[in-house]
Amino acid sequence: GGPTRSCMQPLVPGSLVATVLAAVVAAPVLADRKPSRSTPTDPAVVMDHYLGNTWNWSEGGSYWGSGGDFQAIWKGRSYGEGKWYVTTQGTLCYDAVWTGPNDDGEVGSEEFNLCWRHVTDRDGQVWQKHHEENDWYRLNPEKVSAGNVIAGEFKRIKSGLAR
Numbered sequence: 001g002g003p004t005r006s007c008m009q010p011l012v013p014g015s016l017v018a019t020v021l022a023a024v025v026a027a028p029v030l031a032d033r034k035p036s037r038s039t040p041t042d043p044a045v046v047m048d049h050y051l052g053n054t055w056n057w058s059e060g061g062s063y064w065g066s067g068g069d070f071q072a073i074w075k076g077r078s079y080g081e082g083k084w085y086v087t088t089q090g091t092l093c094y095d096a097v098w099t100g101p102n103d104d105g106e107v108g109s110e111e112f113n114l115c116w117r118h119v120t121d122r123d124g125q126v127w128q129k130h131h132e133e134n135d136w137y138r139l140n141p142e143k144v145s146a147g148n149v150i151a152g153e154f155k156r157i158k159s160g161l162a163r
Contacts, residue, residue, distance in 0.1 A: 041090035
């Protein structure tokens with residue numbers, strides 16, 4: 001299903017999920033249709049790509065830690081925290097609560113469940129697509145950094161919003 005939302009006010013202008021989605025799917029290559037003759041990517045391949053790594057977004061990023069721990073930051077003012085998993089069909093998902101200021105500067109939280117399908121084409125190229133979008137993108141290893149490179153900023157944002 002789609003994102004689950006609490007009764008809190010939206011966190012940022014428009015929708016946080018739309019903003020984060022735009023950042024995540026933005027890629028240096030153009031979007032495409034689903035590759036022909038593709039099959040779901042082996043879950044172990046998807047797990048290896050993300051586990052212990054940071055997925056760098058245009059204005060933030062997400063860390064996919066061991067034990068399913070998920071952390072993310074956006075625009076230096078919002079953070080997400082929860083759990084992540086990979087399905088048997090190679091779909092990467094997270095369930096997280098995002099916390100940040102809304103348009104009036106009041107801090108609120110929203111729960112989101114977001115997923116990205118992964119398929120492998122006949123040439124071995126892995127493709128991904130957000131579950132609510134139609135466009136497919138080549139999985140770009142250059143957007144992933146080893147380790148938790150957002151840890152410091154995540155801690156700063158979280159402690160700043162907790163005041």
